[in-house]
Amino acid sequence: MLRYTLRRLLWMIPIVLGVAILVFTLMTFCPGDPAQILLSGSATDEDIQALRDNLGLNDPYLVRLGNFLGNTFLKFDLGSSWMTKVAIKDEIATRLPRTFTLGIISLLISVAVGIPLGIIAAVNQGRLGDNIATALALIGASIPGFWLALLLILLFSVKLNWLPSMGIGGVKYYILPALTGCTYGIATLTRQTRSSMLDVIRSDYITTARSKGVSELHVITRHALKNALIPIITVVGTHFGMMLGGQMITETIFSIPGMGSYIIGGVNQRDYPVVQIGSIFLAIVFSLSMLVVDLLYAAADPRIKARYSQSAKRKVKTK
Amino acid sequence: MTETKNAPFLEINDLKVEYFTKESVVHAVNGVTLTLEKGKTLGLVGETGAGKTTVAKSILRILPDVGARIVGGEIKLEGRDLLKSSEAEMRQIRGKRISMIFQDPMTALNPVQRVGDQIAEVIALHSNESAEAVRKRAEDMLEMVNIPRERYSEYPHQFSGGMKQRVVIAIALACNPELLLADEPTTALDVTIQAQVLRLIAQLRDKLGTSMMLITHDMGVVATHCDTVAVVYAGSVVEYGTKEQVFDHPTHPYTIGLFGAIPNMNVDERWLHPIEGLPPDPSHLPTGCAFHPRCKYATEACRTGEVPTVITPDGHQCRCHNTDAVLKGEGK
Numbered sequence: 001m002l003r004y005t006l007r008r009l010l011w012m013i014p015i016v017l018g019v020a021i022l023v024f025t026l027m028t029f030c031p032g033d034p035a036q037i038l039l040s041g042s043a044t045d046e047d048i049q050a051l052r053d054n055l056g057l058n059d060p061y062l063v064r065l066g067n068f069l070g071n072t073f074l075k076f077d078l079g080s081s082w083m084t085k086v087a088i089k090d091e092i093a094t095r096l097p098r099t100f101t102l103g104i105i106s107l108l109i110s111v112a113v114g115i116p117l118g119i120i121a122a123v124n125q126g127r128l129g130d131n132i133a134t135a136l137a138l139i140g141a142s143i144p145g146f147w148l149a150l151l152l153i154l155l156f157s158v159k160l161n162w163l164p165s166m167g168i169g170g171v172k173y174y175i176l177p178a179l180t181g182c183t184y185g186i187a188t189l190t191r192q193t194r195s196s197m198l199d200v201i202r203s204d205y206i207t208t209a210r211s212k213g214v215s216e217l218h219v220i221t222r223h224a225l226k227n228a229l230i231p232i233i234t235v236v237g238t239h240f241g242m243m244l245g246g247q248m249i250t251e252t253i254f255s256i257p258g259m260g261s262y263i264i265g266g267v268n269q270r271d272y273p274v275v276q277i278g279s280i281f282l283a284i285v286f287s288l289s290m291l292v293v294d295l296l297y298a299a300a301d302p303r304i305k306a307r308y309s310q311s312a313k314r315k316v317k318t319k
Numbered sequence: 320m321t322e323t324k325n326a327p328f329l330e331i332n333d334l335k336v337e338y339f340t341k342e343s344v345v346h347a348v349n350g351v352t353l354t355l356e357k358g359k360t361l362g363l364v365g366e367t368g369a370g371k372t373t374v375a376k377s378i379l380r381i382l383p384d385v386g387a388r389i390v391g392g393e394i395k396l397e398g399r400d401l402l403k404s405s406e407a408e409m410r411q412i413r414g415k416r417i418s419m420i421f422q423d424p425m426t427a428l429n430p431v432q433r434v435g436d437q438i439a440e441v442i443a444l445h446s447n448e449s450a451e452a453v454r455k456r457a458e459d460m461l462e463m464v465n466i467p468r469e470r471y472s473e474y475p476h477q478f479s480g481g482m483k484q485r486v487v488i489a490i491a492l493a494c495n496p497e498l499l500l501a502d503e504p505t506t507a508l509d510v511t512i513q514a515q516v517l518r519l520i521a522q523l524r525d526k527l528g529t530s531m532m533l534i535t536h537d538m539g540v541v542a543t544h545c546d547t548v549a550v551v552y553a554g555s556v557v558e559y560g561t562k563e564q565v566f567d568h569p570t571h572p573y574t575i576g577l578f579g580a581i582p583n584m585n586v587d588e589r590w591l592h593p594i595e596g597l598p599p600d601p602s603h604l605p606t607g608c609a610f611h612p613r614c615k616y617a618t619e620a621c622r623t624g625e626v627p628t629v630i631t632p633d634g635h636q637c638r639c640h641n642t643d644a645v646l647k648g649e650g651k
Contacts, residue, residue, distance in 0.1 A: 125385060201384070204426035210381045211421075212441040212490065213413035218407075226431050301431055303472040 004308045012287045019283035027272050035268040059190050077272040089275050100257035103243030105178040116194020140187030149180040149253045166255040177254045185239045192235045196228040229300045237293030241286045290291030322614050326398035329355040334392035338371050343602040349554040360531040362545035366598050370554040371534045375500040415445040418491040419500040423507050424484035428475040435471030445494045457502040460489040465621050499531045549607045550574045553609035558636020570637040572614045617642045
């Protein structure tokens with residue numbers, strides 16, 4: 001298991017490098033001159049040229065790529081934003097906890113609501129409980145996040161004046177963004193849980209469990225759910241990656257200074273260092289959450305675990 | 320519930336079970352009546368789809384809750400009707416008083432639970448012992464079915480088919496059940512393992528004094544292991560008696576056909592002798608006797624109406640209009 005984890009971590013190096021090179025190249029050949037944007041319309045051509053020299057924009061592509069990769073991965077110097085001159089490292093240090101908090105809250109709500117809802121739907125297949133849960137999931141999956149966010153602001157901030165509509169602060173600032181963020185998660189988790197539970201619930205080993213005198217609750221939770229878990233873990237993992245990578249739309253609408261709005265701002269202003277580091281950050285977060293997902297597979301299913309540690313001393317007989 | 324004295328150990332009266340979809344209703348079991356005495360083995364013989372497994376699952380009430388229903392009849396365990404028992408009462412009976420060995424060992428075990436834990440679960444459910452004692456009993460059960468106790472913590476995918484079936488047997492026997500429902504316990508296994516597994520079941524049954532309902536389509540298995548035999552066709556018992564009665568004087572044309580299908584090893588036979596025709600579609604059973612389209616003794620009376628249960632000269636039951644003609648070998 002440890003060997004597998006280490007191998008996967010090593011594999012992240014080429015992935016992250018690849019993403020870094022790709023994003024750098026895309027930004028280079030993207031139209032729009034950052035120096036011009038930085039200096040606004042009144043600047044003279046000389047001013048612009050001077051700034052381009054200063055930022056190193058006039059160097060050949062390969063030299064700039066080399067500098068960027070060297071600074072980032074060898075010196076761990078993430079640079080600073082061209083716009084605000086604030087070190088990216090410091091920005092991440094203040095923004096990441098906000099995105100992280102928001103992501104974790106949304107994810108927890110999604111899991112806590114979505115999985116039970118899916119189980120209820122599967123157990124009552126074709127009956128009222130199933131219809132209600134499936135309808136809720138369909139609505140949740142179809143509502144666009146930005147529209148839901150606006151509706152929530154309209155109701156809870158404008159009409160009722162219960163919750164703040166933007167910014168950060170105490171717990172109540174997280175409520176509306178978390179509600180927006182978890183809706184899609186609840187919907188996809190409900191649907192995934194329902195369908196994989198339905199696959200499992202008709203299995204012979206479920207009948208075996210019933211024939212032992214196991215109560216219906218334990219048949220569902222101990223026997224069925226654990227077998228249905230693999231596709232559910234996949235959905236949770238993807239959702240987790242998306243949440244940590246910053247919910248760009250949610251953060252923008254609610255004006256939360258998190259990772260998502262940081263990267264979006266960087267793209268709009270051709271703030272190359274911010275976009276590049278932001279993308280590398282996203283790549284790392286996604287690779288890590290996929291690794292966690294794969295490790296959770298092994299925890300949930302001994303057959304997958306056996307496959308991971310095939311190189312280990314004991315040869316497993318496959319049948 | 321009144322527990323009548325002298326009631327047979329297990330009594331099934333006129334059991335009717337249907338599977339239904341939106342389009343059709345499948346009459347899987349149509350009025351099965353059987354009794355089983357304590358410590359005896361009843362063989363349930365018939366083709367695939369005849370409703371044998373449905374009878375066994377009805378006894379435990381573990382038919383799928385969507386799409387299956389028990390339409391009528393009684394299943395009495397020592398005089399108490401299981402079909403009228405509450406779900407909580409049934410949970411006390413399942414695994415403890417009645418347990419079942421399933422047909423397909425490949426799918427009958429939970430793939431993500433340790434095999435030992437799957438045995439321990441049923442023990443823990445029906446006893447108040449400590450966790451260590453339960454584990455020890457589960458390990459003992461593993462050894463009883465000839466699996467080293469060290470393999471307690473392994474998972475089903477690490478076991479061969481025969482070993483999995485032995486684990487299934489260990490689960491079924493872990494709480495010394497009074498009644499064991501063995502649903503084709505050897506069909507999914509290699510021939511070499513079959514005899515071994517059957518011998519194991521028989522040994523354990525004799526040791527624990529368990530009654531058994533053995534579902535099979537193998538007449539040889541019936542001959543070695545059963546006391547009484549019920550031949551099932553299209554959800555009905557067509558012939559029912561002691562093993563000697565049914566084997567020595569088969570009376571129903573279907574039973575005769577089954578015996579005729581066994582190749583004789585003493586003569587050089589070029590062809591097998593199957594029963595002509597196919598088993599009926601259970602969603603459109605023929606009227607009258609369900610076997611009449613395939614029966615060479617069929618008369619006008621067989622095509623409509625109820626088929627009487629006749630007591631044959633040697634005293635066993637046969638559901639046929641024409642037992643006299645059959646016994647004289649007329650027809651064709």
